[in-house]
Amino acid sequence: xxxxxxxxxxxxxxxxxxxxxxxxxxxxxxxxxxxxxxxxxxxxxxxxxxxxxxxxxxxxxxxxxxxxxxxxxxxxxxxxxxxxxxxxxxxxxxxxxxxxxxxxxxxxxxxxxxxxxxxxxxxxxxxxxxxxxxxxxxxxxx
Amino acid sequence: xxxxxxxxxxxxxxxxxxxxxxxxxxxxxxxxxxxxxxxxxxxxxxxxxxxxxxxxxxxxxxxxxxxxxxxxxxxxxxxxxxxxxxxxxxxxxxxxxxxxxxxxxxxxxxxxxxxxxxxxxxxxxxxxxxxxxxxxxxxxxx
DNA sequence: CACAATTAGATTGTACACAATTTATTATAC
DNA sequence: GTATAATAAATTGTGTACAATCTAATTGTG
Numbered sequence: 001x002x003x004x005x006x007x008x009x010x011x012x013x014x015x016x017x018x019x020x021x022x023x024x025x026x027x028x029x030x031x032x033x034x035x036x037x038x039x040x041x042x043x044x045x046x047x048x049x050x051x052x053x054x055x056x057x058x059x060x061x062x063x064x065x066x067x068x069x070x071x072x073x074x075x076x077x078x079x080x081x082x083x084x085x086x087x088x089x090x091x092x093x094x095x096x097x098x099x100x101x102x103x104x105x106x107x108x109x110x111x112x113x114x115x116x117x118x119x120x121x122x123x124x125x126x127x128x129x130x131x132x133x134x135x136x137x138x139x140x141x142x
Numbered sequence: 143x144x145x146x147x148x149x150x151x152x153x154x155x156x157x158x159x160x161x162x163x164x165x166x167x168x169x170x171x172x173x174x175x176x177x178x179x180x181x182x183x184x185x186x187x188x189x190x191x192x193x194x195x196x197x198x199x200x201x202x203x204x205x206x207x208x209x210x211x212x213x214x215x216x217x218x219x220x221x222x223x224x225x226x227x228x229x230x231x232x233x234x235x236x237x238x239x240x241x242x243x244x245x246x247x248x249x250x251x252x253x254x255x256x257x258x259x260x261x262x263x264x265x266x267x268x269x270x271x272x273x274x275x276x277x278x279x280x281x282x283x284x
Numbered sequence: 285c286a287c288a289a290t291t292a293g294a295t296t297g298t299a300c301a302c303a304a305t306t307t308a309t310t311a312t313a314c
Numbered sequence: 315g316t317a318t319a320a321t322a323a324a325t326t327g328t329g330t331a332c333a334a335t336c337t338a339a340t341t342g343t344g
Contacts, residue, residue: 008256013257030303069295094293095293124281129156139167209301219299
């Protein structure tokens with residue numbers, strides 16, 4: 001009786017297409033984000049700030065599922081580009097507050113065109129995209 | 143008339159939950175893969191080899207959506223662990239053929255337990271998982 | 285109030301990802 | 315047959331990810 005290894009086939013994995021689709025999709029952003037001179041990680045950090053200026057690294061990390069080990073260098077790079085400022089909170093010196101510069105705020109005007117451009121690269125109907133969105137949200141819960 | 147920036151809200155993005163869910167899911171593998179002393183990238187490369195031994199770097203890359211810039215160091219690391227061998231093809235010296243060592247083949251016995259352990263971490267019903275799987279596959283097409 | 289525990293970021297070290305370039309080899313065109 | 319184009323990996327350089335550790339500031343407890 002041969003042991004069954006089907007569970008190990010790449011085509012039977014849920015995680016692998018998730019991992020691959022995420023990378024392929026992020027790649028679609030590159031030509032558009034190159035025009036803004038930012039990376040994808042910087043783009044999602046900017047999205048948080050465009051929605052609500054002045055957030056701590058902790059808040060940003062919880063929102064983006066990233067820790068300080070990832071965010072610290074990313075935010076320093078964004079600061080050196082003149083997109084954000086980083087300063088310690090007066091209330092609690094442990095917290096570092098990230099805020100938009102004028103240039104960072106201005107970038108929103110160019111960025112607002114990006115989602116529509118990228119959505120054209122998706123190989124899904126509107127309905128499929130909605131279904132996918134809610135399933136992914138569910139994966140991220142808890 | 144205020145311009146509409148809703149398209150830039152993080153909660154309105156499809157790519158972001160895809161990106162975040164992929165990373166969170168890969169993270170679930172870590173404790174189980176630690177026991178096998180391999181990383182997630184090495185795990186999916188091994189899955190390809192367990193299915194069909196002896197593949198070129200090019201084939202592996204097409205299957206995993208990874209290029210030689212990523213695979214070369216990963217495969218060298220796997221070689222140094224004694225899991226695979228790397229040798230040039232006799233037919234075409236440009237091609238490098240990756241094959242399993244005995245130890246690499248043996249690891250399959252331990253690995254076969256991993257998928258079941260990880261699937262318990264998924265917050266989805268069986269039906270939802272199937273739907274998600276096919277939507278992700280569609281995203282990856284062409 | 286002292287001091288242990290907690291918390292927020294920063295740092296360190298390892299491992300990808302990926303664009304761009306380079307090198308070696310094979311295929312093609314004249 | 316030789317120059318040219320194409321192909322497969324390797325290399326280089328930049329930018330994340332993330333676990334583990336460290337440091338400084340704050341909080342909780344006796």
